[in-house]
Amino acid sequence: MAQVFLGVLLLGGALAACGDDASSTAEEPQATVTVTETPTPTPTPTPSETASEVPSPTPTESAPPKPPSTEAPRTYDDAMARFDALGQEPAAYLRFTTEADIYCVLDDKELPASCELGERDGAQDPKVCGEALTTKVGRIEMQDGRATPVCNTDTIRGDMPDVLNPGEAARAGDVQCLNDLGGIVCVSLSSDAGFFMRPGEYAVFNAG
Numbered sequence: 001m002a003q004v005f006l007g008v009l010l011l012g013g014a015l016a017a018c019g020d021d022a023s024s025t026a027e028e029p030q031a032t033v034t035v036t037e038t039p040t041p042t043p044t045p046t047p048s049e050t051a052s053e054v055p056s057p058t059p060t061e062s063a064p065p066k067p068p069s070t071e072a073p074r075t076y077d078d079a080m081a082r083f084d085a086l087g088q089e090p091a092a093y094l095r096f097t098t099e100a101d102i103y104c105v106l107d108d109k110e111l112p113a114s115c116e117l118g119e120r121d122g123a124q125d126p127k128v129c130g131e132a133l134t135t136k137v138g139r140i141e142m143q144d145g146r147a148t149p150v151c152n153t154d155t156i157r158g159d160m161p162d163v164l165n166p167g168e169a170a171r172a173g174d175v176q177c178l179n180d181l182g183g184i185v186c187v188s189l190s191s192d193a194g195f196f197m198r199p200g201e202y203a204v205f206n207a208g
Contacts, residue, residue: 072181076192076205079185082178083169090171090178095161100199102184103157104164106172113175114141115184116156121199125149137202142175145191147204 073079094107101118105111117123122136129135129151137149139156164170169178177186183198192207 070181072183072196072198072201072203073185073194074196074203074205076187076194076207079187079194079196079205082180082185083176083187086167086169086178088169090169090176091162091164092172093162093164093170094172095158096164096170096177097161098164098179098184099166100182100184102197103155103161104170104177104184104186105156105158106170106175106177111156112141112143113173113186113188114139114150114156115177115186115195115197116152117197117199117202122151123197123200123202125151125202140186140195140197140202140204142186142188142193145188145193146206147186147188147193147195149195149202149204 069078073082095103095105097103101121102115104113104115106113116139119138122134122138124135125137126135128137128149132151133153134151137151139150139152141148141150162170164177164179164184166179169176171177174190175186175188177184181196181198183196183201185194185196187194193205195202195204197203
């Protein structure tokens with residue numbers, strides 16, 4: 001009987017020892033720490049001072065070239081301005097005629113450079129014609145570097161002239177002419193002399 005009791009005590013002590021080991025080896029629960037990250041606020045940018053805008057200069061449009069006057073030229077410069085506005089090289093015509101029945105000779109061995117109005121289109125000018133057989137200036141000639149009105153009763157007209165249309169120019173020797181303003185404008189390139197003529201009207205311009 002005593003042996004049985006002793007065995008029970010030993011068994012109980014062993015069980016108790018086992019219980020202590022199990023409890024000591026069990027992991028104690030650890031407290032969970034939750035970390036909440038607070039977002040760092042983005043700093044609001046300080047509005048920078050707006051630079052005052054300097055207005056850019058408005059581009060200046062160049063004025064278009066002034067067209068030549070519609071009045072008949074009365075000076076050499078006026079006449080040359082009409083050639084400059086033409087913007088093309090004159091044709092090489094020795095003789096030509098126009099739609100206004102103006103006949104011109106620019107280069108001829110026997111005749112001076114000249115232009116002649118139609119038979120009935122001469123310009124009345126008794127002061128210039130004086131005692132001539134006619135009171136009308138019908139032709140203008142380039143003589144010694146000057147434009148000279150002639151109260152003519154003869155003619156320089158010949159056969160087979162070229163036709164100079166409105167807005168066209170012709171040149172031969174040192175004289176060039178332009179069909180313009182219903183008439184003809186001619187200038188000498190070796191002297192500041194020239195003339196304008198159309199039916200019933202003429203003007204000469206000479207240097208000095």
